[in-house]
Amino acid sequence: MVRNKRVGAKASVLAAAAALLLSACGGAGVDAEASAAPSGDAALAECGSYAIAMHAWVGYTASAQVITEVAKANGCDISQVTLAEAGVTYDAMESGSVDLVVEDWGGGRWQEWADRGALVEVGDNGNVGIIGMYVPQWMADEYPDITDSANLNKYADLFVNDESKGKGAWYEGPPGYTTIGEKMVSANKLNFTVLPQGSEAALIDIFTKAAENKTAAIGYWWTPQNFLAKVPMARVNFPANDWTDPAEASGLTDYPELPLMKLATPKVMEANDAFTKIVKNFKWTNDDQNQVAADIESGTDPAVAAQKWIDANKATVDGWLK
Amino acid sequence: MSVRTEPAIKIAPKSIRRSWILGGLLIIWVAVAQILQGKATLELAVPDNSKFTAWAGEVADSIRDNRNDGLAFKYFFNPIREFIDGFVNIIREFIAIPNGSSSIPVLGWLGVISLIGFVVFAVSNVRMAFAAMALTFACGALGLWTDSMDTLAMTFAAVILSLAIGIPVGIWAGLSDRVLKVVTPILDLAQILPTLVYLAPLALVFLIGPASATIATMVYSIPIAVRLTAFGIRGVPTSPVEAGTSMGTTKRQLLRKVQLPMSSRTIIMGINQTVMAALSFVVIAALIGAPGLGKPVIDALIIRNVGDGFVAGIAVVLIAIMLDRSTSAAITKKETFVPPSEADRKRRKLALIIAGITAIVGIVLSRQMVWAAFFPKQIDISSQVANVSDFAVTWVTENLELLTAGLSKAVTVGVLNPLESILANSPWYLTITMITLISLILGGVRSAIVSATLLIAVVATGLWYDTMITFTQTIVATMLTMIVGVIVGVWIGRSVRAERALRPILDAGQTLPAFVYLIPMLGFFGPSRFTAIATGIVYSIPIVVKIVGQGIREVPVNMVEAATSTGSTKWQLITKVQLPAAKKSLLLATNQGLIFVLAVVVIGGFVGGGGLGYLVLLGSSKPELQGKGLVAGFCILLLGVMIDRIAQYMVARNSAPKH
Numbered sequence: 001m002v003r004n005k006r007v008g009a010k011a012s013v014l015a016a017a018a019a020l021l022l023s024a025c026g027g028a029g030v031d032a033e034a035s036a037a038p039s040g041d042a043a044l045a046e047c048g049s050y051a052i053a054m055h056a057w058v059g060y061t062a063s064a065q066v067i068t069e070v071a072k073a074n075g076c077d078i079s080q081v082t083l084a085e086a087g088v089t090y091d092a093m094e095s096g097s098v099d100l101v102v103e104d105w106g107g108g109r110w111q112e113w114a115d116r117g118a119l120v121e122v123g124d125n126g127n128v129g130i131i132g133m134y135v136p137q138w139m140a141d142e143y144p145d146i147t148d149s150a151n152l153n154k155y156a157d158l159f160v161n162d163e164s165k166g167k168g169a170w171y172e173g174p175p176g177y178t179t180i181g182e183k184m185v186s187a188n189k190l191n192f193t194v195l196p197q198g199s200e201a202a203l204i205d206i207f208t209k210a211a212e213n214k215t216a217a218i219g220y221w222w223t224p225q226n227f228l229a230k231v232p233m234a235r236v237n238f239p240a241n242d243w244t245d246p247a248e249a250s251g252l253t254d255y256p257e258l259p260l261m262k263l264a265t266p267k268v269m270e271a272n273d274a275f276t277k278i279v280k281n282f283k284w285t286n287d288d289q290n291q292v293a294a295d296i297e298s299g300t301d302p303a304v305a306a307q308k309w310i311d312a313n314k315a316t317v318d319g320w321l322k
Numbered sequence: 323m324s325v326r327t328e329p330a331i332k333i334a335p336k337s338i339r340r341s342w343i344l345g346g347l348l349i350i351w352v353a354v355a356q357i358l359q360g361k362a363t364l365e366l367a368v369p370d371n372s373k374f375t376a377w378a379g380e381v382a383d384s385i386r387d388n389r390n391d392g393l394a395f396k397y398f399f400n401p402i403r404e405f406i407d408g409f410v411n412i413i414r415e416f417i418a419i420p421n422g423s424s425s426i427p428v429l430g431w432l433g434v435i436s437l438i439g440f441v442v443f444a445v446s447n448v449r450m451a452f453a454a455m456a457l458t459f460a461c462g463a464l465g466l467w468t469d470s471m472d473t474l475a476m477t478f479a480a481v482i483l484s485l486a487i488g489i490p491v492g493i494w495a496g497l498s499d500r501v502l503k504v505v506t507p508i509l510d511l512a513q514i515l516p517t518l519v520y521l522a523p524l525a526l527v528f529l530i531g532p533a534s535a536t537i538a539t540m541v542y543s544i545p546i547a548v549r550l551t552a553f554g555i556r557g558v559p560t561s562p563v564e565a566g567t568s569m570g571t572t573k574r575q576l577l578r579k580v581q582l583p584m585s586s587r588t589i590i591m592g593i594n595q596t597v598m599a600a601l602s603f604v605v606i607a608a609l610i611g612a613p614g615l616g617k618p619v620i621d622a623l624i625i626r627n628v629g630d631g632f633v634a635g636i637a638v639v640l641i642a643i644m645l646d647r648s649t650s651a652a653i654t655k656k657e658t659f660v661p662p663s664e665a666d667r668k669r670r671k672l673a674l675i676i677a678g679i680t681a682i683v684g685i686v687l688s689r690q691m692v693w694a695a696f697f698p699k700q701i702d703i704s705s706q707v708a709n710v711s712d713f714a715v716t717w718v719t720e721n722l723e724l725l726t727a728g729l730s731k732a733v734t735v736g737v738l739n740p741l742e743s744i745l746a747n748s749p750w751y752l753t754i755t756m757i758t759l760i761s762l763i764l765g766g767v768r769s770a771i772v773s774a775t776l777l778i779a780v781v782a783t784g785l786w787y788d789t790m791i792t793f794t795q796t797i798v799a800t801m802l803t804m805i806v807g808v809i810v811g812v813w814i815g816r817s818v819r820a821e822r823a824l825r826p827i828l829d830a831g832q833t834l835p836a837f838v839y840l841i842p843m844l845g846f847f848g849p850s851r852f853t854a855i856a857t858g859i860v861y862s863i864p865i866v867v868k869i870v871g872q873g874i875r876e877v878p879v880n881m882v883e884a885a886t887s888t889g890s891t892k893w894q895l896i897t898k899v900q901l902p903a904a905k906k907s908l909l910l911a912t913n914q915g916l917i918f919v920l921a922v923v924v925i926g927g928f929v930g931g932g933g934l935g936y937l938v939l940l941g942s943s944k945p946e947l948q949g950k951g952l953v954a955g956f957c958i959l960l961l962g963v964m965i966d967r968i969a970q971y972m973v974a975r976n977s978a979p980k981h
Contacts, residue, residue: 084609086943162734176943198928202849297625
């Protein structure tokens with residue numbers, strides 16, 4: 001103990017000496033060289049500073065990055081904050097910590113926050129979420145009538161595995177998405193067990209292996225998602241859709257097409273600066289998003305991938321700024 | 323030894339009778355479960371709420387609506403947030419983010435490494451100092467200097483705050499039985515309740531950013547500091563304490579001169595484990611906007627880039643190893659302290675001065691020279707590390723498929739499905755009756771009452787079926803954890819070399835973020851309940867190994883020598899002497915193994931585990947099911963408490979005086 005105390009005393013003397021030295025030289029050397037770089041331009045004053053919530057899927061990254069680059073080019077000060085989706089993000093918007101969600105699939109789960117004035121539903125971002133149940137392409141080739149939901153029971157035996165309790169395994173979508181698998185199975189009297197999948201990664205694993213090993217699988221999938229371009233799959237058709245609120249869905253019909261929404265704080269909507277315009281007018285197609293997403297997935301830096309698309313689509317981008 | 327075996331023979335008939343009854347019960351259970359398969363399972367469809375979960379959702383909503391209570395925020399939450407944010411940011415400005423108007427932190431990379439080298443040298447030795455410097459340098463070489471420093475700063479802040487609360491409470495709980503009784507359920511609650519359940523409320527109150535992340539980390543890491551400190555104090559042999567008391571020392575002197583020094587090894591282990599716990603939170607922290615290595619992990623996960631994920635994960639592990647080794651080296655040095663000669667002391671003093679001057683030179687350089695301020699971009703091994711990780715994962719997925727698929731199938735068909743069919747897929751009243759009877763036989767009346775009460779509470783929540791699905795997986799995961807953990811723990815407890823070799827792997831298991839190996843695990847086993855179990859045991863095995871190893875090492879040398887001299891074989895030595903003598907450690911290991919398994923039940927929800935873990939995930943992303951997620955979190959807690967209490971009563975009963 002005695003020795004330790006001595007070491008402690010010495011360390012604190014040293015620390016004090018170091019602190020003195022530090023305050024004396026003040027990091028001037030490094031700053032002098034670093035400040036040689038240009039530091040922002042005057043246009044910054046016109047547009048405010050905003051934080052964009054970043055969610056964990058690549059399509060989202062693509063949209064958010066394009067908005068970030070366009071806004072920065074117009075003098076806005078943009079930061080990106082990685083955040084869990086839904087509640088955490090809406091609360092953060094309410095407290096003013098983040099200002100924008102560029103792609104929400106929630107179909108109105110933000111309503112309670114919108115009613116309180118915490119956020120504003122700005123409208124759709126041009127992307128349309130198309131959700132459905134898919135089988136690997138080889139199954140559609142081998143059993144052409146499998147893509148009709150009425151024939152699913154005929155093939156249920158193909159889908160049985162150790163997880164599925166003797167019935168066909170029906171792989172359900174991730175928790176953040178609109179899912180009505182259990183209703184679909186019971187309403188259509190399908191001989192399947194719904195297996196909840198907690199992540200996009202789990203579904204990708206299932207479909208990739210099903211394509212590679214020619215194993216059977218039926219699962220939830222959606223676009224825009226650039227995975228379909230790599231691993232072809234066939235959609236199983238259920239009767240045309242007749243619902244918008246998942247709570248009221250009968251389960252007999254397919255998923256509806258879902259416009260993906262932009263959500264912003266009142267601060268953004270009232271600022272009336274370049275960012276307000278970009279947020280209000282930002283709109284692009286599923287193809288656009290998939291292009292940028294594909295670049296990001298193949299390892300391109302998101303900022304570079306976004307800039308590449310912006311350079312190639314000047315007219316569209318200019319339209320957002322009007 | 324003869325004294326030991328005698329009572330064992332005496333109680334044999336009773337325990338044989340007990341196992342006959344138990345066997346009979348199991349046969350009846352399986353038979354009745356077969357007949358009533360699928361009846362009264364209380365299965366609740368995923369999108370549906372039970373009455374209770376709907377009510378919980380409404381309560382959560384009303385708390386949310388009423389939170390605009392300005393006073394609580396002004397005088398309570400905001401000051402706490404500002405204090406923690408301030409504390410974290412001071413450390414960050416020191417090593418991670420630009421300080422004030424400057425373009426660099428107070429210390430550039432060379433300065434940080436110099437300072438770490440000096441501090442580690444001052445508390446331990448030269449070798450350790452160079453190792454710590456090399457590990458820190460490696461984080462920079464992985465291309466993640468700033469993120470690593472952010473994580474180091476956040477960890478440092480969380481650990482200091484956790485220890486400031488955890489060690490005093492731990493000492494108190496070590497000295498007083500009543501305090502221990504009061505805090506234990508709170509510790510269980512804090513350690514088992516899934517972070518995702520309280521993450522959103524925390525972010526609601528303390529806003530997103532470092533403060534919420536630090537508090538979330540502390541909720542999880544304080545219990546570890548408390549438990550291990552209390553355990554250490556209680557483990558001090560009674561004779562020195564009695565000797566102290568008889569010599570008239572005060573309680574305070576007793577604590578400072580006897581109990582604390584004698585339990586310092588365990589307390590240091592508590593500090594290590596607190597560090598590990600804090601580091602296991604980097605990704606969760608990133609989900610609420612905190613800085614650090616969690617962000618590159620998530621970025622890699624987004625594009626399913628296994629290699630990049632590992633690069634960021636390895637940086638977390640390197641920091642863990644650096645902090646862990648430095649603290650351990652400090653304590654070993656203290657223990658092996660032989661009064662140094664005058665010459666030794668002079669030499670040491672000189673070395674310290676030289677080291678100090680070198681450190682100051684490094685620090686000054688890091689503020690004057692660009693090359694010493696910003697980590698050189700030329701030194702970057704990240705793509706090589708990413709390629710190696712990618713290659714290894716692909717190789718295992720492609721070449722060991724028979725093995726991985728076989729293992730998964732064996733456990734699923736051989737253990738999981740049968741267990742699930744009797745626990746979850748038979749009527750709830752049958753399951754409750756049987757579990758109550760079994761705990762009556764194993765642990766006595768009180769244990770039976772606890773089990774029955776907790777299980778009926780689960781039924782009342784409406785999440786019975788999902789709880790039983792999770793119960794099944796928890797039992798299997800804990801069993802696998804204990805089997806592997808005890809074997810490896812005994813091995814490292816007996817061999818210093820094995821301990822050295824395995825320690826980095828154990829540290830990696832505890833701190834490599836699960837999100838890094840989620841995708842490889844899916845690749846190995848596919849989305850399934852087994853994959854959920856596999857991800858869980860990666861995290862829980864290391865703590866069991868460490869505690870068991872420590873316990874074996876602490877078995878008094880004379881006991882081992884006595885057994886060896888009477889000609890015991892190695893096997894006899896382990897099973898008859900070392901394991902029984904390390905019984906307390908085995909108990910703590912079982913408790914922690916179980917708690918760690920339950921702590922990652924939610925991670926299992928990501929990879930096809932279903933059950934309560936999935937409901938917690940669902941509740942955190944679907945506002946209409948938030949009550950269900952909340953209640954699912956509490957059901958995980960009820961499960962943990964039930965299993966733990968049955969185990970405790972069982973042990974208490976079997977170790978009661980056998981005269």
